[in-house]
Amino acid sequence: EAEVAQSPRYKITEKSQAVAFWCDPISGHATLYWYRQILGQGPELLVQFQDESVVDDSQLPKDRFSAERLKGVDSTLKIQPAELGDSAMYLCASSPRGTQYFGPGTRLTVL
Amino acid sequence: DQQVKQNSPSLSVQEGRISILNCDYTNSMFDYFLWYKKYPAEGPTFLISISSIKDKNEDGRFTVFLNKSAKHLSLHIVPSQPGDSAVYFCAALGGTSYGKLTFGQGTILTVHP
Known part of the structure; x- marks a missing residue:
């Protein structure tokens, strides 16, 4: 069964450093999402792509976060510089339409 | 605003x-x-969904009920198994934000043997 792939699974970094996360969606899924989940809360959308275009990045802190999906397939989310409050689970999801399928996530710890 | x-x-x-x-x-x-x-x-694993044109959807042990007038939905798991112990999130699609899932805070379910 096809799955959304994410790497790394865990990342520990010091504040002010740069970090990057990678996501490979299910083949054929045109829509890709990056969510952030803080413990005890539901996931919140950071950015949504339709193919290579950003559809919604209204909740993305653009002073430090960036996301790209250059060829409309895999995607990278970057944080520079990382802050203590960025510690969270970063989830990638993809969708053909409607239901979104999530990857295993990247657990980021900023020290 | 928690929708x-x-x-x-x-x-x-x-x-x-x-x-x-x-x-x-x-x-x-x-x-x-x-x-x-x-x-x-x-990461979250998709369980079951329901469109607003329906009031019930069933898949094996899982049934989701939707009451549009009350703006309420529920997930029934019968019979519950210890392996069902997890965090369950409700999520909604629609409105002005195309494709964006809006999640609830989650409920921790513990099934005791």
Whole structure:
């Protein structure tokens, strides 16, 4: 069964450093999402792509976060510089339409 | 503004009994609802969904009920199994944000043997 792939699974970094996360969606899924989940809360959308275009990045802190999906397939989310409050689970999801399928996530710890 | 709410942070159920997880929403533009299950250190796994044109959808042990007038949905798990112990998230699609899932805070379900 096809799955959304994410790497790394865990990342520990010091504040002010740069970090990057990678996501490979299910083949054929045109829509890709990056969510952030803080413990005890539901996931919140950071950015949504339709193919290579950003559809919604209204909740993305653009002073430090960036996301790209250059060829409309895999995607990278970057944080520079990382802050203590960025510690969270970063989830990638993809969708053909409607239901979104999530990857295993990247657990980021900023020290 | 929490548009999707799961007011019960946790639920404890005996194995074999029914688990009922509840979810309320405020945005009348939501037209598609989903339930996800999440284990620690893993991503959410899709369980079951329901369109706003229906009031019930069933898949094996899982049934989702939608009451549009009350803006309320519930997930029933019968019979509950210890492996069902996880965090359950209710999520909604629709409104002005195309494709964006709005999640509730989650309910921790514990099924005791």
